[in-house]
Amino acid sequence: MTPAIKLLEKNKIIFEILKFEHDANSPSFAAEAAEKLNLNAAQVFKTLLVDVDGELNVAILPATRQVDLKAFAKVCKGKKAILADAKKAQNTTGYLIGGISPFAQKKRLNTLLHSDAQQFERIYVSAGKRGLEVAVAPSDCISLCNAAFAHF
Template identity: 55%
Template structure:
């Protein structure tokens, strides 16, 4: 059981673990999850880490689009944001890239969830390893991560 699932169990949050057969050659982990689980890509969210002048931030955006770094910088009230170094992201969260969950990270980081999530009945995020997503209410994700809603996703 991953730290993300342990947190959901401990907090008694309604959720559903959704494992799938991960293909290491998949070009996009998030789109692979949506495809293999038969989900709408706009309802499946990826967890990205960004470096805001030395502070790591968590951004949760739909897999159907990309993270708008300028919008994240504005939401975080910093001048500039860039994608975080992969090794630093893995070390800080305790998860491997492609399986980074916004839940149960080793260190609490400021978290921002794209505003589009709050209008959905449930969203899907990584359960803490490649090949595992978890379904939960957006409000529960926001509460557990103490996240801010922000328009940080950009549709492609």
């Protein structure tokens, strides 16, 4: 049981757990989840940490997209955005890379959910462990993470 799953249960969120055998050689964790679980890759969202002008933020976006760092910085009212260092991302969230869930991170950060999520009844995000996904409504993701929809 991960902190993310415990948080979903505590808040009485309707969710589904999906498991798959993670391949340590897989270059893309979200794409691997989509493939192994036979899901629409546009519905599987990855959680990235983005440093905007020295402040960490969370970007939740489809496996089929790359984060547009310029657009992300602009949405955050910043000048420059870069992907956070892996070690810093792990230390800040409490999760390993490839298993970073948007839920129950050690530190609450500004969180943006890509607007593509609005077209789906539910999206798939990491449950806090490699090989473990949860299906949730985008609105639940917004409320639990105190997030906002944005296009980046």
